[in-house]
Amino acid sequence: MRRMNRPLSFCRYRSAAALLVVTALLAACNDRPAAGAAASAPAPASAALAASAPGTGHGAVAEDGSAGSHPGASPLAVARGRIEVQGGLLRLSPLQDGQVDALLVQEGQAVRRGQLLLRLSGTAAQAETGVAQAELQLAEARVSARSQHLPALRRTAARLAEASAAGAAEPQRADDAAQALRDAEAELAVARAEAGVARQRLAQVRGQQARLELRAPEDGTVVRVATQVGQRLLAAAGDHAPLTLLPRRPLLVRAEVNESYAGALRAGLRATVTTDGDATPLALPAARVVRISPVLGTARLQEDAQRGPLRVVECVLEFDHPPTDARPGQTVRVVFHR
DSSP states (O other), X not given: OHHHHHHHHHHHHHHHHHHHHHHHHHHXXXXXXXXXXXXXXXXXXXXXXXXXXXXXXXXXXXXXXXXXXXXXXXXXXXXEEEEEETTOOEEEOOSSOEEEEEEOOOTTOEEOTTOEEEEEOOHHHHHHHHHHHHHHHHHHHHHHHHHHHHHHHHHHHHHHHHHHHHTSSOHHHHHHHHHHHHHHHHHHHHHHHHHHHHHHHHHHHHHHHHTTEEEOSSXXXXXXXXXXXXXXXXXXXXXXXXXXEEESOOEEEEEEEEGGGGGGOOTTOEEEEEESXXXXXXXXXXXXXXXXXXXXXXXXXXXXXXTBSOEEEEEEEEESSOOSSOOTTOEEEEEEEO
């Protein structure tokens, strides 16, 4: 009996051990799906937005939150932009065709409103101006001469009229004096009209002469001179204007935001701006969105090599205060914040 009990106890021990092993394996199998479910759980919204953002930087969420982020404000999107001057550069051309007689400015020179920049050759216009001035002087001299005779004629006509009424002078003499006064007044009116015509003629000639002069429409800096003395210019020069002026106006940013994030844009949205393409990006003053384009356009600052031109929405941002280290045409990185 003792020999039979010992194998039975040993078998029971082995069965209990096997049961423990199976239980542990089942527990391990139950843990694996939980871990897989945790791994497949959806990422946070910011991470998902970053993963779906285009690699070109148009409208992509900032990956590291650096790039001049606002303290306490999460980045909404980033975009590339360009510094522009309000209203753009001014391309200046004369109002009529002609040959350059004098070029009075050079590139980089600051100019004031009304300052003469360029003058075309106008010998004929100068001669016409001289003739018109002489005609005006002659007409004004006639007016002056006829005006000086009027007081005496008025006194004579009044005296003879009184004498004729009193019977001391013949009525005919009084009538002749009154007629002479009327003729002198008519001649004075004609002389004044002629002077007015001469004055208008002189103004017209001077206006034509002014068309030969190119003056600064406002304060600014000459950034391009594309002509020289002796060159013939055309009035309708278009993009080939002889002078280009940078007006003294506020700078702004025109940013291109990927169409995927157009719905997140709104006026007043805050943003930070840093220079792009420099070895050491330079932080510019903070800015805010002031205008958003209602239409989609094609990106001009960058393309996606795989998908081709990007569809973007342009928005305009104004700086909180004028930047000192920004230049029109400079490419920048704009980080929008919630």
